[in-house]
Structure formats: structure tokens, C-alpha cells
Amino acid sequence: MHTRRTLLAATAAGLAAPRLARAQEAPGVTATELRIGNTMPYSGPASAYGSIGRSHQAFFRMINDQGGIAGRKINFITYDDGYSPPKTVEQVRRLVEQDRVAFLFNTLGTAANSAIVRYANQRKVPHLFLSTGADKWGNYRETPWTIGWQPSYRTEAQIYAKHLLEQKPNGKLALLYQNDDFGKDYVAGVRDVLGARFDGMVRTVSHEATDPTVDSQIVTLAGSGADIMLTATTPKFAAQSIRKVFEVGWRPLHYLTNVSISVGTVMEPAGPERGIGIITSAYLKDPTDPAWDQDAGMNEWRSFMAKYLPEGDIKDGSFPFAYGVAQTLMQVLRQCEGNFARDNVMRQVANLRGFVPATLIPGITVNTSPSNFHPIRQMQLQRWTGSTWERFGEVIEGAALSG
Numbered sequence: 001m002h003t004r005r006t007l008l009a010a011t012a013a014g015l016a017a018p019r020l021a022r023a024q025e026a027p028g029v030t031a032t033e034l035r036i037g038n039t040m041p042y043s044g045p046a047s048a049y050g051s052i053g054r055s056h057q058a059f060f061r062m063i064n065d066q067g068g069i070a071g072r073k074i075n076f077i078t079y080d081d082g083y084s085p086p087k088t089v090e091q092v093r094r095l096v097e098q099d100r101v102a103f104l105f106n107t108l109g110t111a112a113n114s115a116i117v118r119y120a121n122q123r124k125v126p127h128l129f130l131s132t133g134a135d136k137w138g139n140y141r142e143t144p145w146t147i148g149w150q151p152s153y154r155t156e157a158q159i160y161a162k163h164l165l166e167q168k169p170n171g172k173l174a175l176l177y178q179n180d181d182f183g184k185d186y187v188a189g190v191r192d193v194l195g196a197r198f199d200g201m202v203r204t205v206s207h208e209a210t211d212p213t214v215d216s217q218i219v220t221l222a223g224s225g226a227d228i229m230l231t232a233t234t235p236k237f238a239a240q241s242i243r244k245v246f247e248v249g250w251r252p253l254h255y256l257t258n259v260s261i262s263v264g265t266v267m268e269p270a271g272p273e274r275g276i277g278i279i280t281s282a283y284l285k286d287p288t289d290p291a292w293d294q295d296a297g298m299n300e301w302r303s304f305m306a307k308y309l310p311e312g313d314i315k316d317g318s319f320p321f322a323y324g325v326a327q328t329l330m331q332v333l334r335q336c337e338g339n340f341a342r343d344n345v346m347r348q349v350a351n352l353r354g355f356v357p358a359t360l361i362p363g364i365t366v367n368t369s370p371s372n373f374h375p376i377r378q379m380q381l382q383r384w385t386g387s388t389w390e391r392f393g394e395v396i397e398g399a400a401l402s403g
Contacts, residue, residue, distance in 0.1 A: 026102065026340055026341040026342065027100050027101070027102060027342070028100050028101045028102030028103070028340075029072070029102050029340045029341070030072070031071070031072070032071065032072055032073060033072055033073050033074075033075055034069065034072045034073070034074050034075070034102055034333075034340055035074075035075045035077065035099060035100060035101045035102055036074055036075070036076050036077070036101055036102060036103060036104075036105050037077050037078075037092070037095030037096070037099060037101035037103070037104045037105070038053060038056065038076065038077065038078040038079070038095075038104065038105055038106060038107060039078070039079050039080075039081040039088050039091045039092060039095075039107045039108065039112065040052060040053030040078055040079075040080065040081070040107075040108050040131075041080070041081060041082055041083035041108060041109065041112075042080040042082075043080055043082045044082035044083040044084060045083055045209050045210065045234065045236055046083040046108070046109065046209070046234045046235070046236070047083075048234075048235040048236065048262070048265040048266075048318070049108055049131070049234075049235070049318060051265075051312065051313070051316050051318040051319060051322070052106065052108060052131060052318045052319075052321065052322040053078050053108075053322075054309065054312070055309060055312070055318070055319050055322035055323060055326070056076060056078065056105075056106065056322055056326055057076060057078065058304070058308040058309040058312075059304070059308070059322065059323065059326040060074050060076045060326075061308055062304060062307070062308050063330070069330075069333050069334070069338075070336075070337070070338030070340075071338075072340075077095060077099050077101060079091040079094065079095070081109075081112060083108075083109055083111075083112065083209065084112075085109075085111045085112050085114070085115035086115070088107070088109070088112035088113075088115050088116055089115050089116055089119070092104065092107070092116045092119065092120070093119070096119075096120075096123060096125055101125075102126075102340055102342065102345070103125060103126035103127070103128055103342065103345055104116075104120060104125060104126065104127045104128060105128050105129060105329055106128070106129050106130065106131045106149075106322075106325055106326075106329075107127070107130055107131065108130075108131035108132065109131070109132055109182075110132040110134045110180055110181045110182035110185075111180045111181065111182070111209070112132075113127075113130050113132055113134070113137070113146075114134075114180075114181055117143055117146050120145055120146060121143050121144065121145045121146060124145055124342060124343075125145060125342065126145055126342055126345050126346055126349065127143075127145050127146040127147070128147060128329065128332075128345075128349060129147060129148065129149035129325050129328060129329060129375070130146070130147070130148045130149065131149075131150075131321075131325070132148065132150075132182065133148060133150045133151055133152050133153040133156065133182075133185075133259065134148070134152070134153060134181050134182060134185055135152040135153060135154040135155070135185055135188075136181070137373065137374075138152065138372075138373040138374040139373070140350075140370065140371060140372075140373040144346070145346065146373075147349055147350075147368070147373045147375070148373065148374065148375065149325050149328065149366075149375050149376065150259075150283065150321075150325075150376055151258075151281075151283055151374075151376050151377060151378070151379055152185070152374060152377075153182060153185035153186055153189065153232070153257070154185040154186070154188050154189040154192070155189065155377065155379075156186075156189065156257070156258060156281055156379065157185065157186040157187075157188070157189025157190050157192075157230070157232070158189045158190075158192050158193050159281060159379060159381070159396055160189075160190070160230060160255045160279070160281070161189065161190045161192070161193035161194060162193055163255075163279070163381065164228050164230075164253065164255065165193070165194075167253060168227060168228055168253060171201075171226075171227050171228045171253070172201055172202075172203070172224070172225055172226040172227060172228065173190070173201055173202045173203070173226055173228040173229070173230060174202075174203050174205070174221035174222075174224055174226035174228065174229045174230070174252065175187060175190065175202055175203070175204045175205070175229075175230045175232070176204075176205055176206075176207070176214065176217055176218070176221060176229070176230070176231050176232065176233060176241060177204065177205075177206050177207075177232040177233065178206070178207060178208075178209055178232065178233045178234065178237070179206035179207060179208055179209075180209065182232070182234075183206065183232045183233065185232075186230060186232035186257065187204060187232075190202065190230065203221060203224040203226055205217045205220055205221055207233065207237065209234070211237075213237075213240055214233070214237045214240050214241055214244070215240065215244050218240075218241055218244040218245055218248065218250075219244070219248060222245070222248045222250040226252060227252050227253065228252050228253045228254075228255075229245065229250075229252040229253070229254045229255065230254075230255040230256075231254070231255070231256050231257065231260070232257045233257065233260060234259070234260060235259075235260045235262060235265045235266045237260075238256060238257070238260035238261075238266050238270075239265075239266045239267075239269040239270040240270075241270075242254075242256075242266075242267075242270035242271070242274050242275045242278070243270050243271060243274060245274075246271070246274035246275075253277075253279070254275075254277065254278045254279065255278070255279050255280065256275075256278050256279070256280045257280070258280050258281045258282060258283075258379070261280045261282075261317060261384075261389065262315070262316050262317040262318060263286075263287075263288045263315040263316075263317065263388070263389075264313040264315035264316040264317075265313075265316055265318070267384065268315070272384075272386050272387060273386055275384045275386075276384060276385065276386045277383060277384065278383065278384040279381060279382070279383050279384075280381075280382055280384075280389070281379040281380065281381055281382065281396075282361060282379060282380050282381075282382050282389065282391065283360060283361055283364050283376055283378060283379050283380070284317065284320050284321055284324060284359050284360060284361065285297065285298055285320060285359050285360070285361055286317060286320075286382075286388060286389045287301075287302075287314050287315060287316075287317065287319070287320055288315055288387070288388040288389070289388050289389060289390070289391075290388070291391075296358075297357075297358030297359060297360075298320075298358070298359065300358045301319075301320055301323050301358055301359055302314070304323065305319065320359035321359070323357070323358065323359050324357035324358065324359040324360055325357075327357040327358060327359075328352070328355060328357055328366055328375070331352065331355050331366075332345065332348045332349050332352070333348075335348040335351065336348050349368060350368050350369055350370045350372075350373070351368065351369070352366050352367060352368040352375065353367060354366075354367060355367075360376075361380055361391075361395065363378065363395040364376060364378040364379075364380075364395060365378075377397060378395050378396065378397050379395070379396050380392075380393065380394070380395050380396065381393050381396070
């Protein structure tokens with residue numbers, strides 16, 4: 001499957017397009033068009049994330065109606081990669097070499113982006129605001145054309161490890177993780193905090209993204225004697241984990257990666273009552289949280305959904321994520337002031353100061369610099385009540401390690 005949309009982006013009022021950089025300096029840019037490339041798992045084991053790509057299509061359609069960026073239309077080209085890294089490579093080469101996109105935006109998946117990061121950097125194609133929190137996307141020295149957006153998985157795991165030590169200082173931790181760089185960042189983050197205690201305190205079990213279920217892994221972990229669990233996997237397997245933990249009668253203090261906490265695609269399929277008490281972290285406003293019922297930013301997002309994506313599940317947290325990261329891209333494009341040459345795009349990407357997308361929790365902002373490619377470093381802990389995620393404690397500033 002692939003979708004291809006020609007869409008118009010917003011223009012800052014009164015902004016005149018400056019002289020266009022020479023064509024060889026600005027692939028994907030003409031006097032009237034800006035081409036942006038994306039891959040997304042519209043099919044396969046992580047197809048729940050396809051809502052992110054659908055949101056981007058709707059977002060740029062909205063921007064289309066608003067008037068254009070420096071007089072140019074956005075031609076947003078998104079292809080299905082099925083959450084398969086070889087397919088991602090194939091589709092990205094197609095985007096860069098055939099479609100001639102100006103840059104890549106919000107390509108999803110740690111393994112998928114790992115498969116294309118060298119290609120993008122060798123060709124000096126901006127590889128922007130990846131839909132993965134792997135800590136390595138902040139390594140501005142080794143991969144200066146690649147930048148993440150969401151908080152680092154490793155930093156997130158450090159926060160959980162510190163909290164579980166406060167709650168159960170003598171506990172034993174069962175850690176289920178996806179066997180790729182995504183899952184391994186959680187193992188690394190826990191090890192950062194536990195240090196020499198890790199081997200005696202933690203039982204780890206992995207699974208492959210292609211596995212049909214993680215039921216056997218849960219049974220193994222439940223039998224380990226652990227009274228704490230950390231689940232670091234994608235939505236399909238997160239829902240399976242919650243169900244199986246409940247079914248076997250295991251009741252650990254349970255932490256869950258924040259990329260798999262959508263009410264619509266994880267908590268409800270798992271059975272809302274089965275996950276009561278699970279702890280995760282947040283940087284985005286949860287659309288099911290009544291605290292945001294009158295929030296101006298969420299009302300802006302809800303208006304967007306009602307007009308441009310009425311079929312979308314407003315309980316699906318992927319939609320607020322997509323809206324926030326797309327708003328961040330638009331801020332970069334505004335700062336470019338019509339010069340969309342690749343080197344200038346990267347200069348503006350590394351020059352975001354206190355930007356506040358509509359869907360971020362108050363107190364959390366987007367900041368970058370030439371030596372900071374971790375745009376969001378703040379999170380807040382929250383707990384599942386059976387119907388929504390309830391935040392507690394203060395906003396926590398993390399410290400990612402790479403870069």
C-alpha cells in the first residue's frame with residue numbers, strides 16, 4: 001500500500017519567498033512545491049501506528065486550506081514499509097532517488113530508521129523528527145542529518161528505574177523487551193541506574209517483532225519471582241502483555257513504555273480493568289484525560305480532528321503525537337523563510353527555542369541547538385485508573401546520554 005497526497009502548507013502572513021537556492025542545492029524544491037517523504041507501517045505488526053501517517057496527510061491537507069509556506073505547496077509522499085527494515089530501505093531510496101524529496105519526516109520505527117540512517121547521512125538528506133525515541137538519534141556528531149523528537153527511551157527507562165527503587169528497594173524486576181535497538185535502550189537505561197545490582201535484580205526476556213504473541217515470555221517472567229515488571233514493546237504486544245499478566249494472576253508493579261499507552265489501541269483491547277495501576281510517563285496530553293476538556297491546545301487538536309479526520313479514533317494517542325510533531329516541522333519551515341535548501345533546513349532544525357506544540361503537557365517544550373539533538377527531554381509520570389491516565393508528581397527533566 002502507498003498513499004501519495006499533494007497538499008498545500010501554511011504561509012506566514014506577509015512572508016515573501018526569497019530567491020530560491022540553486023536547484024542542485026535544494027532537491028525537492030521548486031518555486032511552487034516542497035516535496036516531503038515519509039514511511040509508515042500501514043500494515044504489519046506495528047500497523048496501529050498507521051494512524052500517525054494518516055494524521056500527517058490530514059494535517060498537510062489542513063495546511064493546504066490555510067495558504068502555503070512561502071508560496072509553495074507541500075507534496076507529502078508517504079509509503080507503507082510494513083515495519084520491515086528492508087522494505088523501509090527500498091521505500092526511502094524511492095523517495096530520495098525517484099520522488100526527489102527535499103527531506104524525510106517522521107519515518108517510524110527504531111529498526112527501520114537504523115536501516116536508513118547511514119544512507120540519509122551519506123547523501124546529506126535531512127532525516128527529521130523520527131517517530132522513535134532511540135537515544136542514538138541525538139548523536140549530532142556521528143549522524144548530523146538525523147534528529148529525533150520524542151524523549152529518549154533510555155532516559156525514560158532511567159526514570160522508571162529510579163521510581164521503582166523508591167517504591168520497592170528490595171524488589172526484583174522482570175523486563176520484557178523487543179529485541180532491537182528500541183527495546184535494548186530500556187535495558188540500558190535500567191542498567192544505568194541499577195549498576196552492579198542489575199544482574200542480581202533483573203530478569204530479562206526478549207521477543208521478536210515478528211513473533212505472533214508474547215504469552216510464553218510472560219509466563220516465564222511471571223515464574224521468575226519478580227514483583228516488578230517493565231514492558232518495552234509495541235502496541236500489539238503491550239496489549240497482549242497486559243492481558244496475559246492478568247490472566248496468570250501475576251500482580252507486579254508494572255511499568256509500560258510510553259509509546260504503547262494509547263487507550264484506543266492498547267488499554268481497551270487489553271481490557272481496561274486489567275491494566276489498573278500500570279505506571280508510564282507522558283509528555284503529550286492524553287485525549288481521554290478530562291483535565292484537558294477545556295484546554296486550548298487540545299480544543300485546537302479536536303477541531304482539526306473533527307474537520308479533517310472525523311473517522312479517526314480520538315482515544316488514539318498517536319493522533320496528538322502526530323499533530324505535535326507536524327506542528328514542530330511547520331515551525332522549522334517558517335524559520336527557513338522560504339530557503340528550503342537542505343543545509344538551511346538543518347540549521348533551523350538545530351535552532352528551536354522553547355517551541356510549544358498544542359498537544360504537549362504544560363511545562364514541556366521543544367528545544368534544540370547544534371549540540372542538542374534531543375528536542376524533548378521532559379516527562380511526567382502517570383498511572384492507569386481503568387478509564388484514563390492520571391498524572392502524578394512533577395515534570396521531570398531527563399538527561400539523554402548520546403551526542
